[in-house]
Amino acid sequence: MRTTGRLMWVLGGSFLTVDLAYFIWSQLAGNFELVGLMTIGLSGALCLLLAFYFGRVVAANGEFEWAEDRLDANIDDGDPEVGFYSPWSWWPILLAAATALIFTGVAISPWIALVAAPFLVVCITGWVFQYYRGYFAR
Missing domain, CATH: 1.20.58 (Methane Monooxygenase Hydroxylase; Chain G, domain 1)
Incomplete structure (x- = not known):
């Protein structure tokens, strides 16, 4: 380094x-x-x-x-745990759609972005708090 x-x-x-x-x-x-x-x-x-x-x-x-600099290193030594991803979650797809609407609104007309902004907030909130309710609550 x-x-x-x-x-x-x-x-x-x-x-x-x-x-x-x-x-x-x-x-x-x-x-x-x-x-x-x-x-x-x-x-x-x-x-x-x-x-x-x-x-x-x-x-x-x-x-x-x-780990990349050592000759005796294994593959797992340079592969740390980066986090957890929910494979069943729909929130990333909805978040991508809301972000696409925001950018479309910026490119075409601001009223589209104003309509999509609350949708974006709801998607971010849902993605952050998806483990607090329902079947997978912790």
Whole structure:
């Protein structure tokens, strides 16, 4: 992880250097373009943010070896438990439909998004609280 952090520092610095060169070059050419400048600059900022995060994780936990780096590791060593998924649940499908309606409303007409917003809230609430009622209540 320390190597990944160092790589991100170098990559972020490279992006910011290229961003500065892009800004100067566009000023000298007389056609200032904000989209490219922001894209390269935000890519550098993202790399620096990741480098800072990886550095803080290494500082807090110490250097450790990932399962992918060990020659004697099994497949299960790099496959942690990521959570629980309900295969019988209909809420993810309804949530996808509500989100599709929201995006359709943003693209076509805002009143569609206003009608779909309560449906989205109901779907999120149902998905979060699906284990509090019914046959699978805990």
